[in-house]
Amino acid sequence: MSNEGMSMDSAALNAAIENVHRAGMPGLFAEVRDGDQVWRGAAGVADVATGRPVTADMRHRVGSITKTFTAAAVLQQVESGQIGLDTPISRYLPKLVPGERGAAITVRMLINHTSGLAEYLPYAYPSLKAFPSPADTRPESLDDHRFTRFDPTELIEMGVTAPAVGAPGGAPGVYSNTNYLLLVQLLEQVTGTTAERYITRNVIERAGLRDTELPAGPHIDGPHSRLYEAWFGKVDPPRDYxxxxxxxxxxxASLISTVADLNRFFGMLLAGDIVSPSSLAQMQRTVPVVSQEGKVVDYGLGLYPTKAPGQDTFWGHGGTVWGGGALAVIRADGKRQMAVAVNLQRWNTLDSSGKPQPHPIDDAIATLYRVAMYG
Structure with missing residues (x-):
C-alpha cells in the first residue's frame, strides 16, 4: 500500500481500495489528484499464482480510454482544416462506407456514436454472441483469437454490412467500435502516416506521457499485471489474457498506460493543451447513446460526463479489454482527478435471461469512485 497523500483523506482511500480487493478483485491500483496533492494506492496481486503484488506504477491496457486520444487526434486535424467535423465520411472514405449511408454519416456522428453503424465485435468473435451478452454466450472466441492479426478494413466491413442499429444522427446513438476504426482510417488518409504514429507524436508525446503507448505486438512492456477474464462466470477460474x-x-482500444499518465493526459486535455478550447467545447457537447451495457448515457466526442446526484460533474472515459479495466475522470474545474485500473473483468454471473447479477465488487468499486471523486 503506497501512500503519498497529504490532507486528502488517505485513510479513507486506502480502506476503499482494500475493500475492492476483499470483495473479490484480484488486484487494483489508483491515483487521485487534488490540486498539487497526489495519493497513489494499490491492493491485491498482479499474479494469483505467485502472489506478486500490484503496484501503483504498473502499465495497463486501458481499453476504450484510447477513444479520447483518437478523438483528440481527429479534432487536431479539424483545427488544421484537414477534416470537417460535419463533413460526410464518404468524402474521405467512399469505399468503406458506400452509397447513401456514407453521404449521411458525418465525422461527428462517428466520434459520438450516432452513425447507426453496428458493432463488429459479435461478428469477429461469434461465440460471444451479442454485446452485451445474452445467456447463451460462450468464451471460446477469446482463445481462438489470442494471436489473430485482424485486418481493420475487414472488421469495418463486418460493422457496415451488419443490420444498422439506427439512422445516421438518430437519437439515442449506439456505442460501436466500428465508428472508431473508421476514424483511424480517416486519420491515416489525411495525415499520410499510420494513426498509431500520428497519435503517438501529436497526443501522447505532446502530453509528455512517458509510460503510454499504442503497441504493435501482443505483449505489455514493463511492469504490469496479469489480466483475468471471467466472462460472466463462464471462465472459471478466470483466465489470464x-x-x-x-x-x-x-x-x-489498444492503448497501454499508467494511472499517473492518464491523470496527466486528462488534466492537459481539460486545460486546453491537447486540443483548442473550442475543440474541447465540442468534445463536451453530449448526445444520448446506448452503452455496451445497454444503459443510455450522455456521450460527447470521445469524452463523457459522470456525476453523483447533487455533486460536481467529472469528465473522462472508461475502458475494458479481455481481463482488464480502467476509468479516468477529471472534475470540470480540472482540480480533482481519479484514475483506477483493475485486473478482473465481467465478474458478474448471468441469470437465465442473460442479465448480470449483483456482485460485492460492484458496491465496493462504486464506493471507491465516490471517495476518490467526492472525498
Whole structure:
C-alpha cells in the first residue's frame, strides 16, 4: 500500500481500495489528484499464482480510454482544416462506407456514436454472441483469437454490412467500435502516416506521457499485471489474457498506460493543451447513446460526463479489454482527478435471461469512485 497523500483523506482511500480487493478483485491500483496533492494506492496481486503484488506504477491496457486520444487526434486535424467535423465520411472514405449511408454519416456522428453503424465485435468473435451478452454466450472466441492479426478494413466491413442499429444522427446513438476504426482510417488518409504514429507524436508525446503507448505486438512492456477474464462466470477460474493481439480493436482500444499518465493526459486535455478550447467545447457537447451495457448515457466526442446526484460533474472515459479495466475522470474545474485500473473483468454471473447479477465488487468499486471523486 503506497501512500503519498497529504490532507486528502488517505485513510479513507486506502480502506476503499482494500475493500475492492476483499470483495473479490484480484488486484487494483489508483491515483487521485487534488490540486498539487497526489495519493497513489494499490491492493491485491498482479499474479494469483505467485502472489506478486500490484503496484501503483504498473502499465495497463486501458481499453476504450484510447477513444479520447483518437478523438483528440481527429479534432487536431479539424483545427488544421484537414477534416470537417460535419463533413460526410464518404468524402474521405467512399469505399468503406458506400452509397447513401456514407453521404449521411458525418465525422461527428462517428466520434459520438450516432452513425447507426453496428458493432463488429459479435461478428469477429461469434461465440460471444451479442454485446452485451445474452445467456447463451460462450468464451471460446477469446482463445481462438489470442494471436489473430485482424485486418481493420475487414472488421469495418463486418460493422457496415451488419443490420444498422439506427439512422445516421438518430437519437439515442449506439456505442460501436466500428465508428472508431473508421476514424483511424480517416486519420491515416489525411495525415499520410499510420494513426498509431500520428497519435503517438501529436497526443501522447505532446502530453509528455512517458509510460503510454499504442503497441504493435501482443505483449505489455514493463511492469504490469496479469489480466483475468471471467466472462460472466463462464471462465472459471478466470483466465489470464494479458498477452493478446489487440488488432481486433486497433487504435480504438489498444492503448497501454499508467494511472499517473492518464491523470496527466486528462488534466492537459481539460486545460486546453491537447486540443483548442473550442475543440474541447465540442468534445463536451453530449448526445444520448446506448452503452455496451445497454444503459443510455450522455456521450460527447470521445469524452463523457459522470456525476453523483447533487455533486460536481467529472469528465473522462472508461475502458475494458479481455481481463482488464480502467476509468479516468477529471472534475470540470480540472482540480480533482481519479484514475483506477483493475485486473478482473465481467465478474458478474448471468441469470437465465442473460442479465448480470449483483456482485460485492460492484458496491465496493462504486464506493471507491465516490471517495476518490467526492472525498
Amino acid at each position: 494479458s498477452v493478446y493481439d489487440m488488432s481486433f480493436v486497433g487504435p480504438s
